[in-house]
Amino acid sequence: MWPILAQANPEAGGFRDLIDSVARTPLSQVVAFVAICTVIRLALYPFLKKTPSHLRSGGYVAGRIANEFLDAVIYAGVFVFLLIRPFAVQAFLIPSASMTDTLLINDFIVANKAIYRYSEPKIGDIIVFKPPVYATKKDQQDENGEVKVDFIKRCVGLPGDKVEVKNGELYRNDKKAPEPFLADRNKHMNFDWKLVEYHGVKKEWEGRYIPVIMTDEPGSGPNYNIGTGISKEYAVGAIPEDASTDEAWVNSGDWKRSDQLSTEEQTVLTELRNLPAAKVPKGYVLMMGDNRNESFDGRAWGLVPRDNVIGRSEFIWLPFSRWRITR
Numbered sequence: 001m002w003p004i005l006a007q008a009n010p011e012a013g014g015f016r017d018l019i020d021s022v023a024r025t026p027l028s029q030v031v032a033f034v035a036i037c038t039v040i041r042l043a044l045y046p047f048l049k050k051t052p053s054h055l056r057s058g059g060y061v062a063g064r065i066a067n068e069f070l071d072a073v074i075y076a077g078v079f080v081f082l083l084i085r086p087f088a089v090q091a092f093l094i095p096s097a098s099m100t101d102t103l104l105i106n107d108f109i110v111a112n113k114a115i116y117r118y119s120e121p122k123i124g125d126i127i128v129f130k131p132p133v134y135a136t137k138k139d140q141q142d143e144n145g146e147v148k149v150d151f152i153k154r155c156v157g158l159p160g161d162k163v164e165v166k167n168g169e170l171y172r173n174d175k176k177a178p179e180p181f182l183a184d185r186n187k188h189m190n191f192d193w194k195l196v197e198y199h200g201v202k203k204e205w206e207g208r209y210i211p212v213i214m215t216d217e218p219g220s221g222p223n224y225n226i227g228t229g230i231s232k233e234y235a236v237g238a239i240p241e242d243a244s245t246d247e248a249w250v251n252s253g254d255w256k257r258s259d260q261l262s263t264e265e266q267t268v269l270t271e272l273r274n275l276p277a278a279k280v281p282k283g284y285v286l287m288m289g290d291n292r293n294e295s296f297d298g299r300a301w302g303l304v305p306r307d308n309v310i311g312r313s314e315f316i317w318l319p320f321s322r323w324r325i326t327r
Contacts, residue, residue: 034074041070088114090311092128092150098289098297099152101183102126102326108318109152109326111311121285121306123172124181125155126313126326129287134233135301138246150310153297154181157195157286162279165193165299170288181327186292191215191229193299195286196275201267209281210234211302212272219258222272224265227252231301236272237265249296285309 044067051060094107103109103126111128121127131151133141140149157163162173168188170177179187192214198205212222213229220226224236228249232238237260238250245251261269280286284303289295298304313326 037070037074041067041074044070088112089314091317092152092313094152098291098295099126099154100291100294102154102181102290103152103313103316104322106319107316107322109313109316112314113311115312116309121155121158121309121312123155123158123161124327126152127155127285127287128152128310128313129304130308130310131304132233132301132308134231135248135296137248151287152313153287153289153295155285156288156298157280159280159282159284161286162277163195163286164277165189165191167192182290182292186290189292191226194277195280195302196272197278197281198271198275200271200275201264209278209284209303210272211299212275213299214273221269224261224269225255225258229300231296233301236268237261249300283307 044063048060048063048067089110090113092109092111094103094105094109097105128150129152130147131149133145133147135151136147136149140147142148156170156177157172164171168190170179170189194212194214196210196212198208198210200206210223211230211234213226214222215226215229217226221236223230223234228247228251230250231248232250235250237256239254239256256265280303283306285306287298287304289297315325316322
């Protein structure tokens with residue numbers, strides 16, 4: 001039953017992976033599983049109904065127990081997977097350290113999926129969302145190239161907000177943003193950042209909102225030669241062969257030398273450096289991880305469409321020693 005329902009091998013992944021897999025069971029599999037249980041229950045019904053009372057032992061008792069069990073499974077499947085999970089709450093497993101110290105690897109959180117049906121995200125909300133495809137690795141995409149994973153980060157920018165990182169600190173609308181939830185080591189970022197509305201020589205970027213990372217490292221430039229900080233989608237001067245790797249980012253060392261940059265790439269560097277910081281446009285939000293210097297987030301791959309927002313993290317429920325409200 002479990003491999004059908006969960007797409008998982010409990011022995012291979014352990015208890016936490018089993019819970020995560022069950023929570024992510026595709027709706028089509030849930031419907032199929034409930035349908036199979038219903039057919040079995042209907043098949044048992046004539047036997048249970050027609051068995052004379054003086055013969056109701058042995059096989060009848062086993063059949064009745066099976067019938068009641070299937071009845072519970074069917075109601076639970078419909079209630080949890082067809083009503084609660086799509087519209088109310090869902091459990092998610094934290095797979096990375098991008099939200100440390102707020103959320104740790106292997107924490108289970110419960111996300112409120114109803115909240116954003118009648119309200120908008122707010123600054124500081126910890127949000128589960130579907131990331132852009134260029135924010136994901138190959139193994140985070142299905143055979144059709146569609147994203148099959150969810151990310152969780154903190155909302156730091158809403159439509160109309162101008163968000164920047166200056167001297168390693170976060171600014172929102174030209175004021176330093178208070179972030180009391182950050183650990184001391186995460187309060188200073190290793191690079192500066194801005195969002196720009198691009199108009200320039202790179203035609204595939206025309207009119208798009210581009211995240212721009214800037215460092216003081218010798219030989220670096222906006223989105224150029226900055227280690228693994230920027231996604232391939234917005235990198236300038238990456239070695240073409242790097243595009244064939246499975247990562248979403250440019251690997252450290254996979255950058256052209258400055259004397260190898262094309263005229264267009266050199267022009268783009270100047271454009272990114274000179275373009276002013278733009279406001280988050282309507283219909284988008286900006287997300288960052290609390291583990292600021294170890295998080296691959298909106299600073300690297302840009303904005304998240306509002307339609308991709310899934311829910312707000314409410315609390316950690318596993319492990320029990322970590323139970324707490326997440327804010």
